[in-house]
Amino acid sequence: MLSALSRFFFLAAGVVVLTFVVPRALPGEPIEGLGDTGAANVRILPEEARRALRTYYELDRPLIIQFGRYLIRLAHLDLGVSYSLHRPVRAIIRERLPYTLALVGTSLVVSAMAGIALGVLSAWRAGSGLDRWLVNGLLGIGALPEFLVGLILIVSFAVSWPVLPAGGSATPFLSLDTPGGVAQLWDRFKHFVLPLCTLTLASLPHFFYLTRNATVPVLDAPYLVAARAKGLGERRLAARHAAPSALLPVVSLLGIRIAFVAGGALIVERLFNYPGVGLLMVQAVWSRDYPVLEGCFLLLSLSVLTANLCVDAILGRVDPRIQGAGPWA
């Protein structure tokens, strides 16, 4: 656990430093976005105003002092004030976070569980028609970028056969017609389904392959033969004896996928206009809203690192042979 923990702190410090360095090392200035309204970057600030802004944001101070102040602000969870929305970044992110958390969390759980189930099923019937269909079909889906999968889903379930909404997180003004919890909840759920499916389909193939490839080799293992000889049913054999051999790689994969799913949230939220942190970050790039952008980046990266730390802790529980090593040993 110790090495995983020290790794976590090293990487978290790296992310914090990176967020400080990138705006200052790359061409382009943080105050650049202040002069325009976001649509077209045509308004150019006069030199006078630039200097005043630089002084106001303390960009003319020595780097070491800037860094110190940045750390102090961060320690107070002060992420600054948004250029375009004129509100504290922390408040904006707090509004958007539940959407992304629900999306990313549910998608990870669903894709892992469905991937394991399908993987064991496929391995159990290795070589059969079902196995071939699953392997090739999921290979195809896995090769597609998220927005294409989402596009196909929109076209199928919102355009050709319009049963689900194509975007947004709720029907506007629904609360005015039908006051009451259930209808609204159902409406929110309907808006949640397609983004969730898109994000899930991006991860499911990885879990499927890993489980299938980890289960096939143990199919003829002596312990399975022995369990079968005891008279255990096939279902119990698959679920209790064969599947656990895939548990370890699947949990490590969970750690790897978290970063991808967090990135996928940007795409999926933009595609479905789903008001989470991902969409907020994309909009922040559009409007050059640097405080929001950096806040979102810090939040996403640090959450991914924390989730990885948790995965490490779980790995140690799943297999006591791993002592604080995790997938990076």
Place this chain on the structure above:
Amino acid sequence: MGVTVVRSWDPGHLPGGTLVGGCVLAALMAVAVLGRSAAPYDPDQVSATVYQPPSRLHLLGTNDLGQDVLSEVIVGSRLSLGVGVSVAVLSTALSWTMGLLSGIAPRGGLVVAVGDLLLAVPALPLLALFVAYTGPGVLAMVITMGVLSWPAFARVIRTQVLSTKKRDYVVAALALGAGPLRIMVRHILPETVPIIVTKFVLTMRWAVLIDANLAFLGLTDPGAISWGSMLNHAFRDPLLFTRRAWLWSAAPPALAIMGVVVSLALVGRLTEPRETRALPDS
């Protein structure tokens, strides 16, 4: 235990999918090389009325500005594939250098530590952060993507170098008085070549995807025609799916991206060792 040598490039053993993938890729590459000269219309010019369905004059119809979609797809292939190839070249070169250096240099672990940071952070948000400052130029984009995508394979190469260093024939060469440079170039470098080929194919696929993703997010230069920017343009229209026009304004670039990505995945299966197939992208 004997080592089975499989000659991957033996055409007799090529799986069908790989062959198809290779052909699709070659065809798209040829189109990209021809570029504007293969396009029936100038994609920057308005050549017909808006949202024309496919016809003999405009094989894929026209978009919301009246530009010929087929010409756009053809001209866009140059940027999309060009970004893919250049990022793959840059990233592979970086991976190779970093991997070799970290395997040989005494403080090689430092390189791995820096790489770890880039690996642990989600790639798309990191790219978005970089792009927001560097601006949406193609060159800046290529450099950013190349610089951010080397660590995964640098690690694989480092492991290979570390294990090769201990092999008997390297020790023998050392005993015969070969210098470090000779050992590196003649004895260690060749061992890493198969990994590099895999890395190149995987990274090109990753770059085409990420470029399309970034363009879709509206983070690339909207003036430059690429498949991603076509998609982004189509999706700017909030009523996209209320007309049938999405069939020829959004579907062609999407299919083109899909073609490249699937082809590269099929070609990549040939070069990848079986064990690494479940590895994530880049």
